[in-house]
Structure formats: C-alpha cells, structure tokens
Amino acid sequence: MNTVNATGPIDAATRMECRICWYVYDPAQGDEVEQIPPGTAFGDLPDHWRCPQCDAARDMFLLLADD
Numbered sequence: 001m002n003t004v005n006a007t008g009p010i011d012a013a014t015r016m017e018c019r020i021c022w023y024v025y026d027p028a029q030g031d032e033v034e035q036i037p038p039g040t041a042f043g044d045l046p047d048h049w050r051c052p053q054c055d056a057a058r059d060m061f062l063l064l065a066d067d
Contacts, residue, residue: 012041016061021054024064 016025030038033052
C-alpha cells in the first residue's frame with residue numbers, strides 16, 4: 001500500500017494514514033479513543049479530532065491507497 005496526498009473528495013470508506021506516526025484511521029473501525037463509531041468517514045470526523053497516537057492535526061493525514 002502507498003500513501004498519496006488527498007487532492008479531492010475522499011470516499012466514505014477511504015483509509016487515511018498519519019504522516020507523523022503512521023497511524024491508520026479506518027472508517028470501518030472508527031476511533032475508540034475519541035468514541036467515534038464505526039462507519040464514520042474521515043471527512044465526517046469532528047473538527048477537534050486529532051491523531052489518537054501522536055496528536056497530529058487532521059491535515060497531517062494522507063490518503064492510504066491500495067496497490
């Protein structure tokens with residue numbers, strides 16, 4: 001799998017990867033730390049959401065594309 005910059009709309013099932021610590025946000029799993037339910041797209045995360053591992057801002061995430 002490769003990471004690439006997201007330059008357009010992100011699909012609801014798209015996984016995003018933190019470019020600081022490589023944490024992967026998977027919409028199918030949500031985020032237990034911030035109590036984000038499974039099925040929540042990256043674009044639907046609250047404005048205050050940050051990487052649960054390193055506290056990076058949302059703009060530090062890259063699109064995780066399948067090969």
